[in-house]
Amino acid sequence: MVRRKSQKQNNHNPFTHQEARSTLTHYGTQSVRVGSDSQLPFGHCALSLTPIMDAVVSPSGTLYEREAAVSYLMREMEKLRVWREAYEQQCKNDAKEQAQLEQKSLSEKVQNFEAKEGGVVMSGTETSHVNKHGEARKEKLKKEGFEVLDKEEKQNVLKRTSYWLSDWTPDAGKKRVEVPPKRASSPFSGRELRLKDLKSVTLKRDSDSTEKNAVGTDVVFVCAVSNKRLTTQPCVAITKTGSVMLKSSFDEFAKKDMVCPVTGSKFKDKDVVELKKCATGYASSGKVEAEVYRPTMV
Template sequence: MPRHSKNNTASSVFTYHEVNSLNYGTKKQRLGRDSFKAFNACFLCLQVARDPVACQSGHLACKECLYESILTQKQEIQRQQRLTAQRQKDNDEQKVLEDEKAQLAILANFERTQTSVLPDDRRHSIAQSAESTHKSSPSGSRETSKDPNTPLGSLPAIGKFGSMRALFKQYCVLIRVDGHVIVESSPQLHAGAKRKFELNQEERQRAVDKEKEDALRKINEARTEEAKPKLPSFWLPSLTPNAGKSDEKDRQEKEQAVCVAGAPHPVTIKSLIPVKFTNEDEKSNHPICPACMKGLNNGMKISVFRKCGHVICNKCIDSFVKKSQVCYVCEKKFKDKDIIDISAEGTGFASNSNQLEAKRFGLSFQ
């Protein structure tokens, strides 16, 4: 073996041969005539279309192939709808379970708060202070003061009720007797008096919802904190992480069958157009234009009539068919919107081809 063949990749420059032989980055390839299907070929099986039909965009296919494609897509759509309904049901059940967990957390917190055990000295001090307060301020007591602005010593703390004056007027009654002001406590402050607490249904439901949201937030925070410190062994089947819920929001489901030739567009069985080619003779299967009797090929622009399905080249349509607004074969009337161009990939030359270069994307750097 010569020495050059051993060192053919040791050059100081990156040669064209080395670039093509290296499977790296985006690859491009010039397409030739053999890479394009025939104008009368099915875009699904790539063979000459048997019993051909066309969609509203002019894509030709076998009737059997296109029917099978539509049926398969409809079955897949129904399966996806069942999966979506099942996912929605699972989400609802999960939400119910989370609500139950939140309610259990609220009840556990309430029981823990109400049944907490206090030390003995703390419990005795609270009981003694309560007894002394009850003995020093009997119900129905009266206090006299020379200053009319002197408030009661046992007024409740000022919160959201307003100023001291408003609170004083609400809970006290002033009586003048012989130049002295007698401050009489309101029946609302009497020992053993019960005040009515009114709470409507909306406020009650709002409070319950707020407490439930707080409990759910605490549960989620605890779950997040528990998952942070450790990374599970994701290679084990039992610890495989699940997909997030964000993936379900981005998922878009198809609502109807589409034609996959070119840009996807909706297609139905009723909208398909039966295509009728005119052959050169009974023995030959090569289609021709019935007007100019020229053979059809990938380099010609041809169209099909929506109402009758006959195929004529665009040159004949522009010359005399559009003027008469009548089909050349069956003499059926049509409009300009009934003329549909049949999609053809081309011949491989720049003037008659839609795509001349194939490209396969490859990530260069990662």
């Protein structure tokens, strides 16, 4: 490989076009096509990653197995119940601490008032004279080598010099509980998800297909209108009728008249959900190319 740095001005790449496209250079944007084994097949549950038998679709367009979706919502609601109990207990503790602080403040005010009313109150001049006399006596004893600080003053000095003490971080051991949400959230969109928001849909299977998945059962889903195999194409579900079809078939046969080509029933715009390809830790979300950028080293 020949580097032509001398023929390039400024800080341009010293490689030719063919050298830059070669995988031996290992710089620039490298892209590779994701294989089918790295993508979640169409018609597989986004939670259990298995072929769907009883399909439901969320408002965001994610397909689930009904049993897996219901189990997920039940677990999340139980977590929310425990979360709410912890938050309510925290609110009660905060109210109790606030009441104790107010009571303590009121008691101190009462004690100060009784001390003033029960004894002789010195004027400001006399008080300042006594304070100056006490400070002068402390300074004299300090010079002579005596310990003049009381216990409270020693603690204040220790707090100022010992930053590792717990007084520097009084809230370190108190973990605050955040306000819990009202409902469980979707595992993919993050929006609130209720059981009644899940709409039943029908996934049409190709009975003549011989393709087998890891479980060993025939799992090939086709468009309800064109009978074309559904893989990575954009798909649409009509929640009112439960029909799942290609977006191209929907635009051609259903969008104009707003009539389902499978059942003949009319539907509205709110009944149309564009299906999304779910992403997991082991599956891509429908993007068939993965890219990584490596900076140019010249």
